[in-house]
Amino acid sequence: MGKVKVCAFSISLDGFGAGVNQDLQNPLGLGGKELHNWVYGTKRFMSMIGQAGGSTGVDNEMIEKSFENIGAWILGRNMFGPVRGAWPDDEWKGWWGEEPPYHVPVFVLTHYERNSFMMKGNTEFHFVTDGIDAAFTRAKEAAQGKDIRIGGGGSTIRQFLQAGYxxxxxxxxxxxxxxAGEHLFSGMDMPALGFNQAQRIEGEGATHFILTKG
Amino acid sequence: MGKVKVCAFSISLDGFGAGVNQDLQNPLGLGGKELHNWVYGTKRFMSMIGQAGGSTGVDNEMIEKSFENIGAWILGRNMFGPVRGAWPDDEWKGWWGEEPPYHVPVFVLTHYERNSFMMKGNTEFHFVTDGIDAAFTRAKEAAQGKDIRIGGGGSTIRQFLQAGYxxxxxxxxxxxxxxAGEHLFSGMDMPALGFNQAQRIEGEGATHFILTKG
Known part of the structure; x- marks a missing residue:
């Protein structure tokens, strides 16, 4: 089995992983766009939005790396979209347009059933209504030995962290x-969860910390 | 009047400014010593403990700068020592030996009266029992137009932040x-307090963020 990873997850200096009041105009919540300033100018991001050019430094490398060897993703409902409650129809297909950047099976945590569907570029969205363990089991099967990436948001990461996954x-x-927003580490005892130290890598627009167990 | 500053305040990746269970053996609380790994090898720190050598890079510069133009300090009680409750006597004179690194008046917040005293190198400790406003007024007077440094710990910084000072x-x-420990930003709305963005400076052992108003 591969690793279970959170990658390229931006946090603010005051510890938030996203802003409040997420909606269609603010996919990352109010102020949340600033969190990703380090991303927008990179070559990888530019290519994702169909543009040439972009920076090729440390930040870009970190994004490139974050997509390597991923066999499946798990996303919280809010990372998939602004729709709350039951799905009114199948119209909402994610924030990412026709060809989402995943290219592997993506498991979306939700309380409301919805049929799976395939997007251009081989991204298949599945909707899991029976909790994180069920999502994890299905992601492992889909990943076929590759890594599973927990995309976020904060509360999804916190649940997977606390489960020890x-x-x-x-x-x-x-x-x-x-x-204000979702505090990533509030109430989390990271050393008790096995994370004791992190590696620090300075990027052009952000400082990258890699936390590993042991 | 000079600026009111917090300088070289170390925080952990999970947002804590000090560890729990501070005592005589653990002035920074359990695990808190790791917070300051970026400090110990610097030239400035070495010279503070009477030793030659040490690094002269960015981290050292940040420490040097943190002592520049300071006319007075304000410290929380725990930063001054591990003694709790009423002062049993005048024996405890701080963590720093005969010559503390301040060399200016230092105002210690405490609920218990104690007489001021002078240490070698012109550090005079004063004990303020009537709250942060009183300490701030006295520090301004003592600083004579120079900057006032709020030394910590976390709860002292939080009180001064919330007062807008x-x-x-x-x-x-x-x-x-x-x-676990004192969360610096928990429940603090930094943009509402006027802090919207920070400058990022890469050091050898830590990443420095300078938060200013406006």
Whole structure:
């Protein structure tokens, strides 16, 4: 079995992984766009939005790496979209347009049933209504020995952390200050969960910390 | 009037400014020593403990700078010592030996009266029992136009932040993970307090963030 990883997860200086009041206009919540300033100019991001050019430094490398050897993703419902409650129809297909950047099976945690569907570029979205253990089991099967990436948001990461499922976390520490939102580490005892130290890598727009167990 | 600053304040990746269970053997609380790994090898720290040598890079510069133009300090009681409750006598004179690194008046917040006293190198400790406003007034008078440094710990910084007194905060973001302790930003809305963005400076052992107002 591969690793279970959180990659390229941006946090603000005051510890938030996303802003409040997420909606269609603010997929990352208010102020959350600043969290990802280190991403927008990179070659990888530019190519994801169909543009040429972009930076090729440390930040870009970290993003490239975050997509390597991933066999399946698990996302919280809010990372998939702004729709709350039961799915009114099958119209909402994620934030990412016709060809999402995943290219592997993606398991979306939700309380409301919905049929799986395939997008261009081989991204298949599945909706899991019976909790994180069920999602984890299905992701392992789908990943076929490759790594599983827990995409977020904060509360999804916190649930997987507390269940002891996560092997590695790559945080992008940014200078943004959000003031309110989802606190990633509040109430989490990381050493008790096996994470004692992190590796620090300075990027152009963020400082990257790789937390591993042991 | 000078600025009111927090300087070289180390925080862990999970957001703590000190460990739990501070005592005589653990001035920084359990695990808190790791928070300051970026400090110990610097030239400035070596010279403070009477030794030659040490690094002269960014981290050292940040420490040097943190002592520049300071006219007075304000410290929480725990930063001054492990004694709790009423002062049993005048024996405890701080963590720093005969010559503390301050060389200016230092105002210690405490609920228990104690007489001021002078140490070698012109550090005079004063004990303020009537709250942060009183300490701030006395520190301003003592600083004579120079900057006032709020030394810590976390709860002292939080009180001064919430009162709107702090102009600038320099955090040293370290890779340490503490799991428990004093959360610096929990419940604090930094943008609402006027802090919207930070400058990021890469050091050898920590990433420095300078938060200013506006």
């Amino acid at each position: 996560i092997d590695e976390i790559h945080l992008a520490q940014t200078p943004a200050l959000l003031g | 702090i102009d600038e905060i320099h955090l040293a973001q370290t890779p340490a993970l503490l799991g």
